[in-house]
Amino acid sequence: MQPVREKGLMGRLALALAALALAAQPLLAGDLADVKARGKLVAVIFPNQDIPFVKVKLDALQERKLKLTEMRNPDDFEGIDIAVMKGFAKSLGVGLEVHTLTSGFGELVPALLRRDGDVVANSLTITDQRREVVDFTAPYFEGAEAIVVRADSKIASAADLAGKKCVAARGTSQYEAMTKLLSGVQVTQVDFPFQAYVDVEEGTADCAIAETGVPVGEKLKSPYPPLKVAFVLRNFHYGMAVRKGSDLLAPLNTYLDGLKGSGELQRIADSYGVSTLGWIPVSAKP
Numbered sequence: 262m263q264p265v266r267e268k269g270l271m272g273r274l275a276l277a278l279a280a281l282a283l284a285a286q287p288l289l290a291g292d293l294a295d296v297k298a299r300g301k302l303v304a305v306i307f308p309n310q311d312i313p314f315v316k317v318k319l320d321a322l323q324e325r326k327l328k329l330t331e332m333r334n335p336d337d338f339e340g341i342d343i344a345v346m347k348g349f350a351k352s353l354g355v356g357l358e359v360h361t362l363t364s365g366f367g368e369l370v371p372a373l374l375r376r377d378g379d380v381v382a383n384s385l386t387i388t389d390q391r392r393e394v395v396d397f398t399a400p401y402f403e404g405a406e407a408i409v410v411r412a413d414s415k416i417a418s419a420a421d422l423a424g425k426k427c428v429a430a431r432g433t434s435q436y437e438a439m440t441k442l443l444s445g446v447q448v449t450q451v452d453f454p455f456q457a458y459v460d461v462e463e464g465t466a467d468c469a470i471a472e473t474g475v476p477v478g479e480k481l482k483s484p485y486p487p488l489k490v491a492f493v494l495r496n497f498h499y500g501m502a503v504r505k506g507s508d509l510l511a512p513l514n515t516y517l518d519g520l521k522g523s524g525e526l527q528r529i530a531d532s533y534g535v536s537t538l539g540w541i542p543v544s545a546k547p
Contacts, residue, residue, distance in 0.1 A: 292379055292507045293353075302350040305369055305378035307362045308338065309454055312472070313533035314384035315340045317361075333358050342382040342501075344529050345401075349516045365452050367432010370395055373502060379509060381502040384472075386434035396505055398514050400498035401526065404540045406438055409471045409481060409488040411461060416468060416491045422446045425467040430454040435470035438494055455484075462486040470494060472540070498543070 296302050308317040308329070317329060321337040335343055335357045343359075350357035360378045362368045369381045370391060387397045408427075410416045416425070423445035429436035431450040435457075439448045449466065451457055457469040458481075471481055473490065480487045501517075503509045520526040526542045535541075 292503065292509045293512065294508075296353060296355055296379055296509070299355075301356040301358050302346070302353060302380070303358045303360055303378040304335075304342075304346045304380050304382045305360045305362065305372045306338070306342070306381075306383050307366050307369055309366070309384070312384060312454075313340055313535055314342045315382075329363050330361050332361050335359050341402075341529055341533055341535070342384065345501075345517070345520065345526075346380070346382045348520070349513060352516050353512065365431050366454065367430075369432075370502065373504060376504075379503065379507075380513065384499050385502055386472075386497045387500040388434050388437060390437060391502070394505065395502040396507060396510050397500035397502055398510065398517055400500050400543045401517050401521070402499040402530075402535075402540050403496065403543055404472050404474060404499075405493045405496050406435065406470050406472055407475070407477075407493045408468050408491045409458070409461065409473075409485075410468050410491045411464070412480065412487060412489045414467070414489065414491065418492055419443055419494075421491075422468060426465075427468040427470075428457040428460045428466040429470060430457055434497065435472075438470060442494060458486050458488060461488055472497065474540070499540075 306315045308315050316339050317332060318337050318339060322329065322332065325332070325337070332338070335347055338359060347357050360372065362372055369383055369385065372378060373381050373395060387400060391397070408416070416422060422443055426447045426449065427439055428449045428451055429439050431452055433454065436448065436450060439446060451460065457466070458471070460466040461469045468491065469488070471485065471488070473481060475481055475490050477490050477492055480489055501513060503513065521542065521544060530540070530542045
């Protein structure tokens, strides 16, 4: 039998070790109960004015005289993901609030993990690297990532990029794709996606990546600069992200399945003209 003092010490040590072991295990997040208790769903966004998924209404921004990070009302934003999130929040019987980031696209997932919001709904590409830290819904949009160059460029394949300078937005799947799939390329990071295309147009970089369905050899459509599609690098899928183990995942997947099956997702997409830009809504499972 151990002395009483030693037994108490060993007991406290065992409890401490158990607590550490428990903390190391992924716990099912009670996000759904939290959302309903507070009466609102919080979506983390990074407004990207050059694609039709999440945009701030500039008139509202000017009229309210607020900083972008102070904009919380979803009615002050527009885009496919905003429309989907409004519908999902309504299906849960709660309101919607947006948590707006301005520091860069790469801050979306970290903000979610800090519990700054409940879901990332922002044209987020599903990648293996992101899957390690968040749970994704089933894909709801698909498309292709293409290397884009100036109209007079001779670049037509990955081999032509050896020794060239390319550019991608920090924390995006485009940067991940360039560094993973292209060799011998110097990749510079910028804070905002649209800046990458401007850099190529102005000649400070040789290439960027655009998520587009424009055929090889043709030019990007407005609002992009008139860059030419050199070749397709890879296909991609968008998903919405929640924290690992979040119980919001199942109802969000169910809601998205309903939009796909009813044709509503296609109607939302058509209202923003995405078919002409190359994004395709994923069909419901047969």
